[in-house]
Amino acid sequence: MNTKVATTSTRRTLFRISRKSGESNLHGYLFISPWLIGFLLLTLWPIAQSFYLSFTDYSLLASPVWTGMDNYKRMFFDDADFVQSLKVTFTFVLVSVPLKLFFSLMVAQLLSKSMKGMSLYRTMVYFPSLIGGSIAVSILWRNMFGVDGYINKVLAVFGIEGRGWISDPDSALWTLILLNVWQFGSTMVIFLAGLKQIPQELYESASVDGAARWRKFYHITLPMLSPVMFFNLVLGVIGSFQMFTAALIVTRGGPMHATYTYALFLFEKAFKHFQMGYASALAWVLLLMVALITVLNFYVSRFWVFYETDGGGRK
CATH class of the missing domain: 1.10.3720.10 (MetI-like)
Structure with a gap:
């Protein structure tokens, strides 16, 4: 009986620690969210877009047309x-x-x-x-x-x-x-x-x-x-x-x-x-x-x- 009580108490303690840790991580992500959003939208996304556009014929006036390796050739x-x-x-x-x-x-x-x-x-x-x-x-x-x-x-x-x-x-x-x-x-x-x-x-x-x-x-x-x-x-x-x-x-x-x-x-x-x-x-x-x-x-x-x-x- 004592063993079951101890196990239950340990699980509750671990759950509280895990929940506090998760809340702490969430607070941290909230604080860095302006930088994270800026990095994703203003850096990572343009980099990915430029990589895709390097394989296309794109003039800003029309939709990109896939040309494969033509630009590099x-x-x-x-x-x-x-x-x-x-x-x-x-x-x-x-x-x-x-x-x-x-x-x-x-x-x-x-x-x-x-x-x-x-x-x-x-x-x-x-x-x-x-x-x-x-x-x-x-x-x-x-x-x-x-x-x-x-x-x-x-x-x-x-x-x-x-x-x-x-x-x-x-x-x-x-x-x-x-x-x-x-x-x-x-x-x-x-x-x-x-x-x-x-x-x-x-x-x-x-x-x-x-x-x-x-x-x-x-x-x-x-x-x-x-x-x-x-x-x-x-x-x-x-x-x-x-x-x-x-x-x-x-x-x-x-x-x-x-x-x-x-x-x-x-x-x-x-x-x-x-x-x-x-x-x-x-x-x-x-x-x-x-x-x-x-x-x-x-x-x-x-x-x-x-x-x-x-x-x-x-x-």
């Missing part, structure tokens, strides 16, 4: 602009990302020193990144590097004949690369935070052993900073593949498609030619490219990224 075998946009984008990424990382690290090294007014210098250096991606700055950049722009006026003072920097196919892409490198503030701040975490005892020990400054940088700074460098590399690559505003405002993809980036190509197909199905296919190819390159970066990182928890580096 056209992309890889018949569209010369697709190939050109890939060339421009990969050139932009391969040149601008290393330059931005190098320049950011060098500036972070200078700003990591302790001296009077350093906080003001850091703020001044970081400020361009707050406005660097805006349309206003892109317009300013176009005015600076135009035929009658500020750059050529400054060169004329020294008797140097300028050129149409953004109207010359040989130099147009370099103006966009320079703009991207100029927006180094966020990357620099992350490097600066990483430099502050390196133990000063390592540098002091190296100084006692007579190590030169470049040896300290190569054997201490770079290995200890490699996780931060890897983080900036991944973000830089992803961001550079999506470069759009400057290409649209500064050069409009020209001259002769010299700055016709992939994102600009996708935008024109979607909102200029109303080829939404084809644009969706382009978007998914861009996603796959960025994902594959990111996975490759993670794989290669095991050979050069150092983590303290690995006891000497990743293997």
Whole structure:
């Protein structure tokens, strides 16, 4: 009899705990419901829709017509602009990302020193990144590097004949690369935070052993900073593949498609030619490219990224 009573009491207790746990979970779901609804309706559903539309012929003016793999076949075998946009984008990424990382690290090294007014210098250096991606700055950049722009006026003072920097196919892409490198503030701040975490005892020990400054940088700074460098590399690559505003405002993809980036190509197909199905296919190819390159970066990182928890580096 006592055993039955105990069993019944245990079941009631478990039921109460289960009911309270369920009520607690329900309250939690209610609190996150605005985000959950937004994620389902504004993120997950559009992603699923774009995947479906990538296999259709859709112009926004009529219902989608299923075409199978036609968009992808056209992309890889018949569209010369697709190939050109890939060339421009990969050139932009391969040149601008290393330059931005190098320049950011060098500036972070200078700003990591302790001296009077350093906080003001850091703020001044970081400020361009707050406005660097805006349309206003892109317009300013176009005015600076135009035929009658500020750059050529400054060169004329020294008797140097300028050129149409953004109207010359040989130099147009370099103006966009320079703009991207100029927006180094966020990357620099992350490097600066990483430099502050390196133990000063390592540098002091190296100084006692007579190590030169470049040896300290190569054997201490770079290995200890490699996780931060890897983080900036991944973000830089992803961001550079999506470069759009400057290409649209500064050069409009020209001259002769010299700055016709992939994102600009996708935008024109979607909102200029109303080829939404084809644009969706382009978007998914861009996603796959960025994902594959990111996975490759993670794989290669095991050979050069150092983590303290690995006891000497990743293997």
